[in-house]
Amino acid sequence: MGAARWWLAALVLAASHAAAAPGQRLQKQGEQVYERCQACHSLETDRTGPRHCGLFGRRAGSVPGFAYSDAMKHADIVWTARTLDRFLANPAKMVPGTTMTYAGVTDAGERKALIAYLQQAARCKPQH
Numbered sequence: 001m002g003a004a005r006w007w008l009a010a011l012v013l014a015a016s017h018a019a020a021a022p023g024q025r026l027q028k029q030g031e032q033v034y035e036r037c038q039a040c041h042s043l044e045t046d047r048t049g050p051r052h053c054g055l056f057g058r059r060a061g062s063v064p065g066f067a068y069s070d071a072m073k074h075a076d077i078v079w080t081a082r083t084l085d086r087f088l089a090n091p092a093k094m095v096p097g098t099t100m101t102y103a104g105v106t107d108a109g110e111r112k113a114l115i116a117y118l119q120q121a122a123r124c125k126p127q128h
Ligand code: HEC
Pocket: 033, 034, 036, 037, 038, 039, 040, 041, 048, 049, 050, 055, 059, 060, 061, 062, 063, 067, 068, 069, 070, 071, 072, 073, 079, 084, 088, 097, 098, 099, 100, 101, 102, 104, 105
């Protein structure tokens, strides 16, 4: 094994490390933003708001047994990074009549971090 190969290995390692770090920082920041949501939500169980496990790709208003507003049930939204970004900026504007009485996350950077966090965290399975 020559010096050139060693350098290549070191470069690849350095590059992958540099790529991972900002993503992890963003998720960490998002985890802190999510603390605001935990007044009403948790990942695994329904509380005042529905559980967030399995959120991505799920239709709005579709957790079985959760008492959604008619507005949310009929919103015709599938939760993706894009739809969540719009909803979280101003919930009542995107879904007029929603019972999520929360002003929203007005800072676009905070929404981005929150969504990056949820894309990982919401891969969990609900408890029942
Ligand atoms: C004051 C309580 C409260 C807070 C705080 C809150 N929510 Fe909610 N959330 C609700 C309620 C209640 C619903 C159901 C709304 C409906 O049926 O109209 C909901 C619904 C949702 C939905 C739709 C879920 C689905 O299954 O269709 C998402 C996504 C959501 N909230 C994300 C968030 C995020 C992210 C935060 C933090 C930034 C947050 N919420 C903060 C109460 C809250």
